[in-house]
Each structure stands twice: as structure tokens, then as C-alpha cells.
Amino acid sequence: MASKNKKYIYGIFDDAGSVLGSVKKLRSQGVDIHDCYTPFPVHGLEAAMGIKRSNLTVGAFICGAIGCLTAIVFQLYVMVGDWPMIIGGKPNDAYYPSFIPVTFELTILFTAFGMGILFFIRTKMVHGKVEDLVDLRQTDDLFVVAIEEKSSHFDKEAVNRTLIAEGALEIREREYNK
Amino acid sequence: MSYESPIREPLVTGGKTAGDVTADICRPLEGKTTKLWWLGFGLAVICLCILVYTLAISSFRGLGMWGINKTVGWAWDITNFVFWVGIGHAGTLISAILLLFRQKWRMSINRSAEAMTIFAVMCAAIFPLFHMGRVWIGPIWALPLPNALGSLWVNFNSPLLWDVFAISTYFSVSLLFWYLGMIPDLATIRDRATTPIRKFMYRFFSMGWNGSARTWARYEVVSLILAGISTPLVLSVHTIVSMDFATSVIPGWHTTIFPPYFVAGAIFSGFGMVLTLLIIARKVLKLESYITIGHLDAMCRVILLTGSMVGLAYITEFFIAWYSGVEYERYAFLNRMAGPYWWAYWSMMTCNVISPQLFWVKSWRRNPNFIFFMSIIVNIGMWFERFVIIVTSLHRDYLPSSWVMYSPTPTEIGIFIGTFGLFFTFFFLFARFLPVINMAEVKSILPHKPHADSHEEVHTPQ
Numbered sequence: 001m002a003s004k005n006k007k008y009i010y011g012i013f014d015d016a017g018s019v020l021g022s023v024k025k026l027r028s029q030g031v032d033i034h035d036c037y038t039p040f041p042v043h044g045l046e047a048a049m050g051i052k053r054s055n056l057t058v059g060a061f062i063c064g065a066i067g068c069l070t071a072i073v074f075q076l077y078v079m080v081g082d083w084p085m086i087i088g089g090k091p092n093d094a095y096y097p098s099f100i101p102v103t104f105e106l107t108i109l110f111t112a113f114g115m116g117i118l119f120f121i122r123t124k125m126v127h128g129k130v131e132d133l134v135d136l137r138q139t140d141d142l143f144v145v146a147i148e149e150k151s152s153h154f155d156k157e158a159v160n161r162t163l164i165a166e167g168a169l170e171i172r173e174r175e176y177n178k
Numbered sequence: 179m180s181y182e183s184p185i186r187e188p189l190v191t192g193g194k195t196a197g198d199v200t201a202d203i204c205r206p207l208e209g210k211t212t213k214l215w216w217l218g219f220g221l222a223v224i225c226l227c228i229l230v231y232t233l234a235i236s237s238f239r240g241l242g243m244w245g246i247n248k249t250v251g252w253a254w255d256i257t258n259f260v261f262w263v264g265i266g267h268a269g270t271l272i273s274a275i276l277l278l279f280r281q282k283w284r285m286s287i288n289r290s291a292e293a294m295t296i297f298a299v300m301c302a303a304i305f306p307l308f309h310m311g312r313v314w315i316g317p318i319w320a321l322p323l324p325n326a327l328g329s330l331w332v333n334f335n336s337p338l339l340w341d342v343f344a345i346s347t348y349f350s351v352s353l354l355f356w357y358l359g360m361i362p363d364l365a366t367i368r369d370r371a372t373t374p375i376r377k378f379m380y381r382f383f384s385m386g387w388n389g390s391a392r393t394w395a396r397y398e399v400v401s402l403i404l405a406g407i408s409t410p411l412v413l414s415v416h417t418i419v420s421m422d423f424a425t426s427v428i429p430g431w432h433t434t435i436f437p438p439y440f441v442a443g444a445i446f447s448g449f450g451m452v453l454t455l456l457i458i459a460r461k462v463l464k465l466e467s468y469i470t471i472g473h474l475d476a477m478c479r480v481i482l483l484t485g486s487m488v489g490l491a492y493i494t495e496f497f498i499a500w501y502s503g504v505e506y507e508r509y510a511f512l513n514r515m516a517g518p519y520w521w522a523y524w525s526m527m528t529c530n531v532i533s534p535q536l537f538w539v540k541s542w543r544r545n546p547n548f549i550f551f552m553s554i555i556v557n558i559g560m561w562f563e564r565f566v567i568i569v570t571s572l573h574r575d576y577l578p579s580s581w582v583m584y585s586p587t588p589t590e591i592g593i594f595i596g597t598f599g600l601f602f603t604f605f606f607l608f609a610r611f612l613p614v615i616n617m618a619e620v621k622s623i624l625p626h627k628p629h630a631d632s633h634e635e636v637h638t639p640q
Contacts, residue, residue: 035389039196039366040622046395054396078331078479082322085333095548101418107197108407108414112351116358119400120385123393129386131365137365137387141196142620 007149008034009156012142012170013077013162016042019143022166023048026147031159037134037144056122060115067110071103134172142169149173189283189623192467196621199468200366203615206463207367214462215610221600229596232589233308241311243589250584252573256422257564258594261447262302263345263419264440264560265413269295270352270449273359274408277401283476285619286468290459291452292356293612297604298451299349301597306341308334337421344418351411351456355404358397361387362618375392416444417593423567430510430571433498439491443560446484446530449477450556455551455605459614468615471544478543485534488563491530510571517568518583528567529559 022031022043029085033049036042075163079099120126125170145168147159163171196203236243246253269291276284277285307313322329332339365387367379387393418441423431453474462470514523533555542548574581586594608614 038387038394039200039389040362041398042391042616042622045391049391051392051395054399056396056399057403064407075334079334080495083331085335086482087335095265098335098340101337101414101421102334102343102412102599104410105340107341108351108411111349111407112354112404115403116354116399119358119396122392123396125361125387125393127385128379128382131368131384131388133369133388134371139362139369139387140200140384 007151007173007175009147010162010172010174011145011147011166011168012135012166012172013145013166014142015041015167016143018167020045020048020143022145022168025162025166026099026145026159029158029162031104031147031162032135032150034146034148036146037138039139040139055120056118059118060111063114063118064107064111066114068103068107071106072099075099075102086098087090134174137162187470187472188625189286189470189472190468190620194250194624196624199617199621199624200370202467203363203613203617204367204370204619206609207611207613208370209250211610215606218602219606219610222599222606225595225599226603227596227599228592229304229433229599232592233304234309236589236593237313241309243587245585245587247582247584248611249580249582251568252309252568252572253584254565254590254594255309257561257568258567258597259302259305260419260562260564261438262298262305264416264444264447264564265451265557266295266298266348266352266448267416267441268452269293269298269444270355270408270412271448272452273355274405274412277405278409280295281476282623283473285623286465286615287456287477288619289356289359289612289616290456290608290614291448291542292352292359293605293608293614294451294455295352296349296356297601297608299352301601301606303345303349304593304597304600306338318554325559328437331615337425338419340418341422344415346409346529348415351404351408353393353491355408358400358404360612360615361385362389362397363613363616365389366617367613389450394593395429395450413441413600414515428571428575429504429506430514430567432507433495433497435491439488442484442487442491443563446481446488446534447482447557447560449484450553450560453477453549453553454557455542457546457553459609461546463609463614465615468620471546474549475540475543478537478549478552481532482537483550485530485537489531491532492527493563506576509574513574514566514570517565517570517574519573522562522566522570526559526562529555530563533559613620 011022013022016038019036019038023036023045026033027048027050036045038045076099104138133139134146135142138144145163151155160171185461192198199249244253246254269288270286272291276288307316310319320332330613364380368377368384370378371380398400400623417437417440420436424433424436426432427537431592456469457474460466499507502508513519533552536552538545569584573584584627
């Protein structure tokens with residue numbers, strides 16, 4: 001979440017409404033929000049922070065299309081190409097309706113797993129990754145607003161004042177030098 | 179005349195805060211193992227041992243250990259397969275379809291219902307797998323079989339093969355959905371962990387989750403798409419299960435009503451099982467504030483709806499058998515009703531058609547003891563439905579000289595009891611080590627503190 005040689009200010013809240021309020025206030029004052037950490041998805045927060053809608057849906061569609069094509073090509077290869085079965089003298093084209101269930105299932109399978117994998121890649125989540133937390137209770141009942149202290153025209157006092165006015169319980173600072 | 183809609187009951191009672199939610203739901207998995215847990219787990223493991231034993235003798239001595247014969251080739255095995263797959267359907271219905279319908283009451287029951295789905299599908303898979311006979315060469319059959327003319331593939335025209343794809347896709351997608359939904363909660367437990375082993379295990383599975391708003395935004399998109407694709411998936415699975423029967427030429431199976439009828443039946447039986455489990459779990463794990471009487475009421479309404487659909491399907495099937503004028507079809511249905519298996523048919527009719535109608539009475543829908551009893555009745559009824567469809571359609575086939583009766587052998591009964599062992603072993607482990615309620619989602623439906631100068635309403639997730 002944080003990169004090297006950067007300073008962050010964290011406002012800690014105990015209420016989702018205050019987080020949303022302070023994010024809106026800070027943004028209206030021209031302060032960029034680095035990130036927020038919340039125990040549950042606060043709706044409207046990503047819009048307030050200015051996060052664009054994720055394009056994972058496009059990835060999901062592509063994965064689904066690959067699954068669909070794989071199923072069709074494979075079934076055609078098996079049933080029409082490699083070992084055509086003649087059942088009641090019917091032409092091989094007669095098989096197409098019976099390919100639908102497997103095509104459908106593979107489309108879903110590829111969509112689900114493709115999208116799951118893309119999600120983990122995009123969010124850099126991996127098994128056993130050590131979490132980077134501001135407060136242990138940010139996954140329980142506390143909400144954190146993280147603001148990066150940028151060198152130029154950054155009014156730390158103003159940010160602190162806004163956070164307190166919006167109901168922050170605590171304000172913390174942290175520097176990453178590693 | 180005007181109708182004033184009543185104010186909805188709160189979904190979480192007792193004025194809980196987000197912190198209370200975490201504490202209440204983590205309590206069973208952070209406290210000491212109770213004697214009751216050991217008792218239940220022990221019983222489940224004993225049944226699991228029965229499963230291992232009966233499956234071993236079915237494999238070593240062959241399917242002669244089962245009561246199936248030349249005429250009745252499918253019997254308890256496929257009955258139990260359909261029974262377990264059906265039970266699994268409630269989990270996906272709750273987590274996917276109710277998510278799309280924006281039903282917030284699903285939030286405190288979806289986790290355990292999804293767990294139930296996964297364990298039930300595992301139980302289901304055992305039956306067709308062992309019905310193949312030589313189960314150890316099962317994986318080889320999936321590969322092209324070399325012979326004199328080239329290599330012989332599986333037959334994609336066969337509904338049995340579609341079923342393999344449907345069930346395995348269903349199992350793996352459900353598992354992914356369940357796991358993905360659990361990651362934020364695993365992180366919560368990780369951050370409360372006091373011992374290094376717990377910390378390590380929950381850290382491993384929570385994948386570095388820290389509740390970042392950017393991750394949540396993507397996570398919400400993924401959940402929505404997964405729900406969107408799981409909805410047709412869950413409908414397709416029992417549709418394809420029904421095609422195992424409906425695409426055949428057996429009177430009593432060869433009907434186009436099967437797909438919707440099976441799906442309704444699956445949801446009906448699934449909710450029966452969810453109620454059986456949750457009525458006990460809410461009591462034992464002290465979760466009455468989260469799984470309220472209102473939740474039970476809502477589930478009873480689903481049972482009432484799907485039970486009525488199933489009843490309608492039975493009657494339609496009967497009518498069409500008569501209306502079709504097909505002699506064999508007519509006989510198959512008369513034989514169901516008044517033949518040697520009449521008791522199975524009437525058990526099915528009583529349990530599935532008459533009994534869910536009792537849920538029209540509101541006070542009965544809100545009585546946990548009554549619901550618990552009824553949920554067992556529903557499960558018995560749905561088991562009989564599959565037995566009736568499979569065995570009574572087969573045992574008197576086109577050729578009267580091959581008419582037989584079927585009865586299960588101790589091995590088959592053992593396998594069935596054993597699958598309950600497998601199911602409950604996993605369920606007890608789940609209740610001990612994983613959060614049984616989706617904490618993150620439940621926190622999002624708690625009432626928020628009003629914010630002084632923000633007039634924007636805080637939107638809760640769907």
C-alpha cells in the first residue's frame with residue numbers, strides 16, 4: 001500500500017459515515033486521498049475517492065469467451081474431427097445442440113477462475129502475504145483514511161484540522177524509508 | 179382502500195455494533211473446544227468410518243454388494259446423488275440469486291449455506307463415482323482410450339458427461355465464491371489471533387487483505403460478476419441432472435417438465451437442510467441476534483413457494499401422463515401411485531405437497547421447533563421423490579418378465595449414512611475454524627451513526 005520514502009497521515013474513525021464525509025471534504029479542499037481501509041465495503045467511498053470503475057469485467061468477458069471457444073473447438077475436434085460417431089445415420093451437424101451444456105459450463109468455469117486470478121494479480125494478493133496494516137482493528141471496527149504527504153504545497157495542518165472536524169478519533173503519521 | 183406496508187424487522191437485533199459482530203462471530207472459533215462439539219464431531223467421524231468401510235467393500239468385492247440388478251440399474255446410489263446435489267442448491271441460491279435480488283437477509287446465512295453446498299456436492303460426487311464400479315480407473319476414462327481404430331473419446335452427446343462438467347464446474351466455482359467471500363473475515367480473525375500458529379494459518383489464507391478501499395471496489399465487482407454467473411450455473415446444474423433422466427426413453431423420466439421441476443425441488447430441499455442446520459447452529463453458537471426469527475420466516479416462505487411449485491409439477495406430470503394417451507406412461511404413473519412402492523409415493527406426496535402448505539400460518543413459520551421438525555420432513559420427502567422417480571420408473575420396464583423389486587443392501591445403507599458422516603465432519607470443522615457468518619457483510623447492514631454535516635446517505639452494499 002505504501003512505497004518507499006513516503007510520508008503518510010492516517011485519520012482513524014469509528015464510523016463509516018465520517019469516513020465518507022472526511023474523504024469528500026478533503027477532496028473538495030484539493031487533497032488527494034491515498035487510500036481508505038475499512039472493515040466492510042462502504043458504498044460510495046470509491047466514487048468519493050475518485051476511483052474509476054474496475055475493468056475486471058472486461059477481463060471476465062475475455063476469459064468467458066476463451067472458455068466458450070475452448071469448449072466448442074474441443075467438442076468439434078472430438079465428436080466431428082477425431083472420431084466422428086454416426087448415430088442413426090445423422091449428419092455430424094446434428095451434434096451441435098448437445099454441445100451446449102458443456103460449452104455453457106466451461107464458459108462459466110473460465111469466467112470465474114479467470115476473473116478470480118485477475119483479481120488476485122490486480123490487487124497483488126497472494127497466499128501468505130504479510131499484511132500492511134495501520135491499525136489491527138481496521139479489519140474489525142475502525143476506518144482509516146490515508147493521505148500521502150506530498151512535498152509541494154501540502155498543508156498538513158489543514159488536513160489534520162479537517163480530519164478532526166470530521167470526527168477522527170486519532171491521527172497518525174508514518175514514514176516509509178525502507 | 180390503501181395498504182400501508184409494515185416496517186421491516188431489523189436484520190440484526192440486540193443493538194449490535196461492528197465490534198460486537200466481530201466478537202460474537204469469532205467467539206466460537208477462538209474459545210475452547212466444547213464437549214458438545216467433540217460429541218458431534220465424534221459421531222460424524224464414526225459415520226465417516228462407515229463410509230470408508232462400505233466404499234472399500236464396494237470397490238474390493240464389486241457392485242454385487244449393492245441391491246441393484248439388471249432391471250433396476252440405478253437405485254439408492256443415484257437417489258442419494260440427486261438428493262445431495264439438490265441440498266447443495268440452497269447455498270448458491272442464497273449467495274448468488276438473493277444477491278442479485280438485493281435481499282439483505284441473505285447476509286447472515288450465506289456463508290454457512292455455501293459451506294453446506296460444497297460439502298453436499300462432495301457427498302453427491304461419491305455416488306456416481308463408485309457406481310462406475312472400478313473407481314480407480316475412472317480418471318483414465320476421461321482420456322482418449324486407445325484401441326485398434328485410433329483413440330476413443332468420451333461422448334459429448336451424453337447427458338451423463340454433461341453432468342460431469344456441470345457438477346465439477348459447480349463445485350469449483352462454489353468453492354471459489356465461498357473462499358473469496360471469506361478472505362476479509364479471515365483477515366479479521368488474523369488480526370485478532372493471539373497464537374503464532376493461528377496467526378500463520380489465517381495470514382496464509384487471508385492473502386494480505388487489509389481492507390483497502392481500492393481492493394474493496396474490485397472485490398465488489400468480482401462478487402457481483404460471480405453472483406451473476408453462479409445464478410445461471412446453479413439453475414443449469416440441476417437442469418442437467420434432470421436431463422440424465424429426461425433425455426432417456428423410460429416412461430416416467432421422459433418428460434420436458436423435469437428441468438424446472440428439479441430446480442424447484444432442489445431449492446426446496448436445500449432450504450430444508452439450511453433450516454435444519456441453522457436452527458441448531460444459531461442456538462449452539464448463540465447467534466440468535468444474527469439469524470433471527472425473521473430469517474427463519476423468510477426461508478420458510480421460500481420453502482412454501484418452491485414446495486408449491488414441486489406439488490404443481492407432480493400434479494402436472496400426472497395429468498400429462500393421462501392426457502398423452504401413452505399406455506406406458508399411464509402405467510408408470512399408476513404404478514407409482516398404487517403399485518408395490520405406493521408407500522414411497524405417498525410419503526413423497528405427504529411430505530412435499532401437503533406439509534409445506536402448513537407454512538401459510540405465520541405463527542408456525544416463526545416457531546423454531548416446528549420449523550426444525552418440518553425441515554426434516556422436507557428432506558425425507560425430497561429423498562423419497564428421487565427414490566420414486568428412479569426406482570418405480572425402472573422396476574417395471576417394458577418387458578413384464580423382467581419386472582423386479584429393489585431393496586437396498588446394508589452396504590448401500592452404510593454408504594448413505596456415511597455420506598452424512600462426511601458432510602457433518604466437514605461442517606463441524608467449518609463451525610470450529612471458520613466464521614459461520616459473513617462478518618464484513620453483516621457489519622455493512624448495521625445502522626450507521628448519523629453524521630453531523632454530511633447529508634449524504636451512506637449506501638450499504640446490496
